[in-house]
Amino acid sequence: MSETKPKELLDQAIRDMAGAFSVRLCTIGVELGIFKDLHQNGRSTSEQIATRMGLNERYLREWLYGIVLSGYLEFDITTREAWLSPQQEQVLVQEGGRFAQFGTFKLLNSALLPYEKLLSVFRAGGGVGFEDYPPALWEALDHTGCSC
Structure with a gap:
């Protein structure tokens, strides 16, 4: 029995599961306005975002880590600051645009x-x-x- 097909299916399953979690994380960012906050305020730590938005810092920090691993935010591990690249802003913030x-x-x-x-x-x-x-x-x- 070839292991190629099961390996391909496993890889697909892992991508699909990661995608499902990424959708939920992105929806949280959209619904709560976290992406818009980062767009307006630039580089920020979870503490800064939580203070500005009145959110629970611990949950926000865990959300940031997940969304960064999904590739939807930039992150500086030294300063713990997250931000949106111009390309990410086109997808996550700018409504009605070509990539929105x-x-x-x-x-x-x-x-x-x-x-x-x-x-x-x-x-x-x-x-x-x-x-x-x-x-x-x-x-x-x-x-x-x-x-x-």
């Missing part, structure tokens, strides 16, 4: 929320209705530029 994904993170996060309902319809049939999705899904669609 501001709303897409919110959309993906919301689209995954009626999970228990989805399991139920797989077992018993039926469907997942529009009403099963949170209002945040429809708000996120507005941020993506999608006209549905």
Whole structure:
């Protein structure tokens, strides 16, 4: 039996799992305005961001470490400062731009929320209705530029 295919599948699974966590981390950054804060204030430590935004510093610090490892923020290990590159700003902050994904993170996060309902319809049939999705899904669609 060849180990090539299982190794390729394992690599894909690891990328997909990392991506799922990255979506959640990016959604937190979008929803709480952390990316916008960094855009407005530049290089900052978790303490500085937490103070400015009234957030829990410990959770913010752990979020920063995760989002930096995902490649969505720059980070100086010596000063513990994080910041957005101009390219990251285009994706994470600038709504409506060519590269903007501001709303897409919110959309993906919301689209995954009626999970228990989805399991139920797989077992018993039926469907997942529009009403099963949170209002945040429809708000996120507005941020993506999608006209549905």
